[in-house]
Amino acid sequence: MSTLKTLIEHYNYVVTIFLMMAGLYIVVARGNMVKKLIGLSVFQTSVFLLYIEPGKILGGTPPILDPAFSVYSNPLPHVLILTAIVVGVATLALGLALVVRINEAYGTVEEDEIFDGDGKA
Amino acid sequence: MRAVWPHLPALQVVIPLLGAAVVAFMRRGAHAFALALTLTWAMPVIAIALLWQTLTGGPISYHLGGWEPPWGIEYRIDALNGFVLVLVSAVSAVMMPYAHRSIAREVEERKQAWFYCMYLLCLCGLLGITITGDAFNAFVFLEISSLSTYVLIALGHDRRALLAAFQYLIMGTIGATFYVIGVGLLYLMTGSLNLADMAARLGPMWDENARTAIAALAFITVGVSLKLALFPLHVWLPNAYAYAPSWATAFLSATATKVAVYLLVRYVFSVFGAALDIGALPITEIIIALSLAAMFIASFIAVFETHLKRMLAYSSVGQIGYITLGIGLANQSGLTGGLVHLVNHAVMKAALFLAAGAVFYRIGTVRLEQLAGLGRRMPLTVAAFAVAGFGLVGAPGTAGFISKWYLAVGALEPGWWWLVFLIVGSSLLALVYVGRVLEVTCLREPGPELAKASDPPLAMLAPLLLFAAATVYFGFDTEWTAGIAGTAAKALLAGLR
DSSP states (O other): OHHHHHHHHTHHHHHHHHHHHHHHHHHHHOOBHHHHHHHHHHHHHHHHHHHHHHHOOTTOBOSOOOTTOOOBOOOHHHHHHHHHHHHHHHHHHHHHHHHHHHHHHHSOOBHHHHHHHTSOO | OTTTGGGHHHHHHHHHHHHHHHHTTOOOHHHHHHHHHHHHHHHHHHHHHHHHHHHHHOOEEEEGGGOOTTTSOEEEEOHHHHHHHHHHHHHHHHHHHHHHHHHHHHSOHHHHHHHHHHHHHHHHHHHHHHHBOBHHHHHHHHHHHHHHHHHHHHTSSSTHHHHHHHHHHHHHHHHHHHHHHHHHHHHHHHSOOBHHHHHHHHTTTTTTTHHHHHHHHHHHHHHHHHHHTOTTSOTHHHHHHHHSOHHHHHHHHHHHHHHHHHHHHIIIIIIIIHHSOGGGSTHHHHHHHHHHHIIIIIHHHHHTOOBHHHHHHHHHHHHHHHHHHHHHHOSHHHHHHHHHHHHHHHHHHHHHHHHHHHHHHHHSOOBGGGGTTHHHHSHHHHHHHHHHHHHHHTOTTSHHHHHHHHHHHHHHTTTOHHHHHHHHHHHHHHHHHHHHHHIIIIISOOOGGGTTOOOOOHHHHHHHHHHHHHHHHHHHOOIIIIIHHHHHHHHHHHTOO
């Protein structure tokens, strides 16, 4: 029972790890390049959760100094993840652009068909 | 000069970054090249000034925007990353003149300016990873360099270049995300992103948080190993190197993987090594085992490869094995050997890939069966290839010998005789694949289709010969390579707990 209790108490990590694994699984298991990129995005997004969740403290306020409050949430993870989101968007955009070019060059975005068609894998 | 001097660490990164922004507005490839060349030549000047300062006056700590570490981002330069900065900037400066003609031949006119824009961004990212003392800042630079690398690869003339770039994008992003997960775990534990501060805080809390810390170490090691193409995480590398424009391949093989190796060294030694007894964890054994696998399996594949650039790419995977072997040995000679091989391999592989690029420039193919008798038509190119090739083998009198000597001495320190035999044995595999190329190019009669081939123009030939000469020079004068690598290794090992 104690394992179950730990899992429930840390349900935020359970969600993060589930998303992480789901994303990674899609990247590995799918041959369609667009789906691969979707999986990659899910994987990256799970990391955003990993950073942001612990920054929130129950009962904490935004870090604005005021004598009325003494517990503050950590704002740094949000700022870091803002950067990571930008990186994620850039990666996704570049990935999709490559998929468009691959589709123009090969006429398909399925990896299996491309490797079959290229003569040499 | 006096006003600029204290801000050199920032300029090292900011100059190529702003340069990339300016180049993005240029339309003519020649203009973009001229600017990229100027900026690239400024880089080693700054890097050498920084290294000189660290060697004479100790580590430099530069506070970006005036914010004190550990709150602000700190650029921290010691002997190790000063050394890597000089390596990256000097190698790119030497090979830059080669780019103009080679890129004009391989990349469409309207895309050439973009190529130089991406190159400058990539250089900025690589120098940034090396110079920064902040874990998350390193991630951002890692992504800057990676994203621009994907574009550089995709600009190759073959449609398979697109596929190689896509593959690398998937694997590279997974690697970077693993790295950022590891950094996230470390941040959760220590509340700091400054590498030195992290190491200091990690030590006392090790016992209660060992599981999280080991998970962080595992994530970071796997993520960075994907970037440096440690066997078996090298799958993206052969295609990426084979189909990227020749000059981009030479640039990436000489710099990108080396910077990733630096990052691994930084984490294993300066962060985790300083916080705990890394001998107690199996990480060094795992690295040694994978390095040996790389040295043999990748070199073995290279022996049977008929595409010259792919062959060199597999050889790169094998040679990275020697570098990581030095990290795994984790003693003074071994680590010096690994760090020295960082430079020596960069110099030799730059020469080899530039030679392959020169061959492509003249005859439009690098398939081995079509290079018969090339030595008669392009004697200097093939000679440079031969010299650098013997360097890979580790023949005495070349730079490769120095690296392998240090590695062998490092292997003897714990009394591992078998490892010395394995180092020599895997070098023989290099002899086979280099020998195969030389046999085809030198001993066979040239066919009629090679009648018009000749050595490339001077701007391409000079960097190639310079790298070949450096292969020999660093085989004799080791003050600049092994000397500084030894200082860096000593500092790293002294920081271990």
